[in-house]
Amino acid sequence: MSTTEKAPQGERGRAPQGERIADWMDGRLAIYKWGKLTRKVFPEHWSFMFGEIALYSFIILLVTGVWLTLFFTPSMAETVYHGSHAPLQGVRMSEAYASTVKISFEVRGGLFIRQLHHWSALTMVAALCLHTLRHFFTGSFRKPREVNWLIGYVTLILAILEGFVGYSLPDDLLSGTGLRIAEGVTLAIPLVGTYLQMFLFGSEYPGHDIVSRFYSIHILLIPGVLVALVTVHLILVFYHKHTQFRGAGRSENNVVGQPLVPVYTAKAGGFFFMVFGVLAVMAGVAQINPVWTYGPYRPDQISQGSQPDWYMGFLEGALRAMPPWEFAVGGYTVNLGVLIPAVVLPTIMLVVLGAWPFLEAWITGDKREHHLLDRPREQPARTAFGCAFIALYLVLFFGGANDVLAEHFHLSLNQITWFVRIGVFVVPAVTYIVTKRICLGLQLRDRDKLLHGRETGVIKRLPHGEFIEVHERLDREREYTLLSREITEPLPAPVAEKDGVRNPDLRKQSLRQRLHRWLYSGQIATPTPRELRQALDHGHSPNGHSPNGHSPNGHLPGRRGTVEEHGQAEEVH
Numbered sequence: 001m002s003t004t005e006k007a008p009q010g011e012r013g014r015a016p017q018g019e020r021i022a023d024w025m026d027g028r029l030a031i032y033k034w035g036k037l038t039r040k041v042f043p044e045h046w047s048f049m050f051g052e053i054a055l056y057s058f059i060i061l062l063v064t065g066v067w068l069t070l071f072f073t074p075s076m077a078e079t080v081y082h083g084s085h086a087p088l089q090g091v092r093m094s095e096a097y098a099s100t101v102k103i104s105f106e107v108r109g110g111l112f113i114r115q116l117h118h119w120s121a122l123t124m125v126a127a128l129c130l131h132t133l134r135h136f137f138t139g140s141f142r143k144p145r146e147v148n149w150l151i152g153y154v155t156l157i158l159a160i161l162e163g164f165v166g167y168s169l170p171d172d173l174l175s176g177t178g179l180r181i182a183e184g185v186t187l188a189i190p191l192v193g194t195y196l197q198m199f200l201f202g203s204e205y206p207g208h209d210i211v212s213r214f215y216s217i218h219i220l221l222i223p224g225v226l227v228a229l230v231t232v233h234l235i236l237v238f239y240h241k242h243t244q245f246r247g248a249g250r251s252e253n254n255v256v257g258q259p260l261v262p263v264y265t266a267k268a269g270g271f272f273f274m275v276f277g278v279l280a281v282m283a284g285v286a287q288i289n290p291v292w293t294y295g296p297y298r299p300d301q302i303s304q305g306s307q308p309d310w311y312m313g314f315l316e317g318a319l320r321a322m323p324p325w326e327f328a329v330g331g332y333t334v335n336l337g338v339l340i341p342a343v344v345l346p347t348i349m350l351v352v353l354g355a356w357p358f359l360e361a362w363i364t365g366d367k368r369e370h371h372l373l374d375r376p377r378e379q380p381a382r383t384a385f386g387c388a389f390i391a392l393y394l395v396l397f398f399g400g401a402n403d404v405l406a407e408h409f410h411l412s413l414n415q416i417t418w419f420v421r422i423g424v425f426v427v428p429a430v431t432y433i434v435t436k437r438i439c440l441g442l443q444l445r446d447r448d449k450l451l452h453g454r455e456t457g458v459i460k461r462l463p464h465g466e467f468i469e470v471h472e473r474l475d476r477e478r479e480y481t482l483l484s485r486e487i488t489e490p491l492p493a494p495v496a497e498k499d500g501v502r503n504p505d506l507r508k509q510s511l512r513q514r515l516h517r518w519l520y521s522g523q524i525a526t527p528t529p530r531e532l533r534q535a536l537d538h539g540h541s542p543n544g545h546s547p548n549g550h551s552p553n554g555h556l557p558g559r560r561g562t563v564e565e566h567g568q569a570e571e572v573h
Contacts (some may be wrong), residue, residue, distance in 0.1 A: 037238070037260065038259065038260050038261035039259050039260065039261075040238060040259065040260040040264075041241075041242070041255045041256070041257040041258065041259055041260075042242060042257045042258055042259075042260065042264045043242050043243075043244045043245075043255065043256070043257040044257055044258060045244070045245060047134045047138075048134075048242070049271070050127050050128075050130040050131040050134055051127070051131045052268065052271060052272075052275075053123065053124075053127035053275055054124050054127035054128045054131055055230065056271070056272045056275040056276065057120045057121075057123045057124035057127060057275065057279070058120075058124055058226070058230065059272075060116065060117075060120045060275075060276060060279060061117060061120045061121060061124060062223065064113050064116050064117040064120065065117060065219065065223070067113055068103065068113060068114065068117060069219055071099060071102070071103050071107055071110065072096070072099050072100065072103065072169070072215075073095045073096060073098070073099035074096055074169065074211050074212045074214075074215035075094065075095040075096055075211065075212060076094045076095070076096060076171065076206075076207075076208045076209070076210070076211050076212070077094065077095050077208075078092055078093070078094060078095075079092070079093065079094070079095050079098055080092055080093075081093055081098055081101070083098070083101060083102055083105065083106060084105050084106055085101055085105050085292055087292070088101065088292065088295075091295070091296065092296070093171075093296035094171045094211070094296060094297075096169060096170060096171040096211045097170055097171040097172055097291065097296045097297070100114075100169075100170040100171075100172070100291055101291065101292055104291070104292065105292075112283055112284060113283075114289075115282075115283040115284075115286075115287070115288050115289075116279060116280060116283035118167070118283075118288050118289050119279050119282045119283050119286070119288060120279055121159075121162075121163050121166060121309075122163075122309060122310065122311075123275075123279060124159060125156070125159050125160060125163060125311045126310075126311075128152075128155065128156045128159055129156065129311075131152070132152060132153065132156055132353075133386065133390075135149060135152070136353070136356070136382075136386050137374075137376040137379075137382070137383055137386055138243070138245075138373040138374055138375070138376070139370065139373060139374040139379065139382070140243040140370075140373055141356070141357040142357065142360070142361070142366070142370040143361065143366075143367065143368065143369050143370060144240055144369055145236075145240055145243075145357075146357045146358065146361070147236070148233060148236045148237070148240070149357050150354065151229050151232055151233045151236070152233055153353070153354045154229060155226060155229045155230065155233065157350065158222055158225060158226055158229070159226065160311050160312070161222065162218065162222040162223070162226070163309055163311060163312075164178070164182075164308075164309075164312060165214045165217055165218045165222070166218050167289065167308075167309060168182075168210075168211075168214055169211060169214055169215060169218060170289075170291045171211055171296065171297050172291040172294040172295065172296060172297060173294040173295050173296065173297050173298070173301060173302070173303055174289075174291075174294045174303065174306055175291075175297065176206065176297025176298075176299075177297075177302050177303075177306050178308055178312075179205075179206065179210065179297075180205065180206075180299070181316075181319070183197060183200075183201065183205045184338055185338055185342040185343065186200065188335045188338035188339045188342065188343060189339070189343060190332070190334060190339070200213070205299075206297070206299060241255045241371070242255055242257070243370075243371055243372065243373050244256060244257070244371070244372065244373065245372070245373045245375070245481075246372050246373070246481050246484050246485075247477060247480070247481050248476070248477040248480050248481070250372065251372070252369065252370070252371045252372055253371075255371075304403070305403055305404050305407070307400065307401060307404065308400070310397070313396070313397040313400040313401065314393050314396035314397050314400065315341070315342060315346060315396075315400070316399075316400030317395070317396035317397055317398065317399030317400035317401075317402075317420060318341030318342065318345055318346075318396050318399070318400075319337075319338065319341050319342055319400075320399055320400060320402055320417065320420070321341070321396070321399045321417055321420040321421050321424065322336075322337050322338075322340060322341040323337060323421075324337040325337050325340075349389070349392075353389065360382070360519070362512070363512055363515045363516050363519055364488070364516065364519070364520075375485075376439065377438075377439040377442040377443055377446075378439075378443070378485055379439075379519075380435075380436045380439035380440055380443075380522065380523070381436065381518055381519045381520070382519065383435060383436075383439050384431075384432045384433075384435040384436035384439065385432065387431050387432065387435040388428040388429070388431045388432040388435070389428070390431075391427050391428045391431035392424065392427070392428045394427075395420060395423045395424055395427050395428075396420070396424065398420070399416070399417070399420035402416040402417055402420065436522075440522060440524060443523070443524035444524050446482050446524075446526075447524055447525075447526065447527060449474055449482070450474065450479065450482055450483065450526070450527050450532065451527055451531065451532065451535040452471050452535065453471035453472050453473045453474060454471060454472055454473075454474055455469055455471060456469070456470050456471065456472045457469070458470040473536075482526065483526055483527075485526055487523055487525055487526065488520045488523070489520070490513075490516055490517045490520055490521050491512070491513045491516040491517070492513070493510075493513055494506055494509035494510055494513055
């Protein structure tokens with residue numbers, strides 16, 4: 001026999017205290033709805049880690065930057081050094097330089113934090129460059145991610161500008177030389193150059209305001225914009241979901257990977273500490289930017305072998321390679337020796353790469369959403385163009401170190417300079433041709449694998465004495481990945497006139513047709529189901545039949561593989 005006891009009237013139906021607190025928080029923050037975010041799926045491909053490295057480096061930059069602001073003095077007022085570094089005793093210098101030396105030698109852990117900050121900046125820019133190239137070579141910039149491409153691209157440019165402003169703050173001889181170059185580039189801009197120079201420096205170079213102005217830009221303006229851009233970038237990544245490489249079970253309407261909680265959170269957390277640990281080791285054992293060896297900046301001095309941070313090396317190389325051309329117009333000197341390499345060339349490079357998604361969309365006329373990535377070999381023209389762009393950058397980068405190369409390898413400085421001048425035109429062109437041929441060769445190799453299987457390394461002797469290598473049919477997943485490649489046929493030539501009426505858009509259509517032919521001509525078609533059956537019937541597999549016991553054409557997609565309608569992408573764990 002059981003008994004029933006009623007709870008007191010005041011406690012009847014009252015939820016536990018923890019549940020009441022959770023309900024109170026949910027009513028104001030909607031935390032119960034965050035469960036969907038925890039199931040966000042992330043692909044597992046290694047190339048996606050470049051963006052994470054950039055993000056983690058940025059976090060370290062913010063933390064170390066806040067620490068450095070507590071000890072740095074952003075002033076160009078003159079002082080006499082009486083610190084612990086003996087070689088600089090009694091030397092006149094700016095307070096900015098004196099505070100940098102003090103951080104390095106007198107503040108506990110100051111040198112380590114300075115070097116960690118600098119190494120993190122270099123790593124962030126490098127990771128952003130690789131992240132941008134990954135998006136470019138795989139075509140992830142296509143609809144609906146064009147805006148996110150621009151956001152990431154502007155983030156890269158601002159990170160480079162932030163790095164330049166940051167290493168200009170110590171007011172040492174190396175950074176002062178870089179500022180002198182920046183002043184010359186600003187003055188070379190026609191019509192507005194002198195006004196921009198006075199706006200930046202406040203007076204004739206070097207003035208007394210540049211460090212304090214750059215300091216505000218470095219710790220407030222650009223970091224604030226970067227934080228906003230990174231936030232929007234990540235929101236759009238969550239909204240559009242990640243792209244992924246083609247494969248079994250992957251389509252334009254799903255994302256296959258691991259959920260945010262707990263798998264990806266654990267992996268990302270561990271990866272953050274790995275990045276932090278590597279940067280900390282580099283900061284502890286690899287010296288960088290030893291300002292005390294350069295000395296304070298003096299306008300009448302420059303050190304031999306002066307080199308900027310690596311991401312500004314291409315600009316230095318372009319300036320060194322350009323002949324000193326100039327002419328006068330109406331009493332105004334136009335310095336082409338600075339204007340072309342430092343203003344025109346970087347602007348063209350930035351505009352072309354930034355506008356590429358819109359240019360390619362206009363050429364192809366493709367208005368579909370794309371969530372599956374291309375392999376670089378599948379777009380030979382785009383891949384070759386990207387490699388040619390990298391080759392141009394590297395030629396200019398090594399041109400910026402012509403004095404160092406000449407000294408260490410006992411070469412002629414003039415010969416290196418002429419090599420750079422010629423290489424700017426020759427090396428990218430050769431790189432383009434070679435890269436495109438390699439991509440087409442890889443396409444042929446993929447087609448051969450589909451028709452004849454992969455090489456096994458097993459040598460077999462036929463009854464009539466011939467030796468052959470046994471080929472084995474690819475596994476089903478690999479076959480699907482290779483066969484699902486989309487082949488785009490070149491556009492037909494536009495019609496000059498129709499029914500006696502001249503085509504008003506003939507020039508635009510002709511230009512688009514020529515660009516489309518350049519972008520997509522020469523593609524190696526994937527085998528048709530009929531060709532695969534014929535290859536199988538002719539005994540190209542080791543036993544003359546499918547080694548996996550499946551039909552050779554039971555899983556083959558169409559030639560184009562287009563998707564007519566795209567709904568909200570589904571995430572698959």
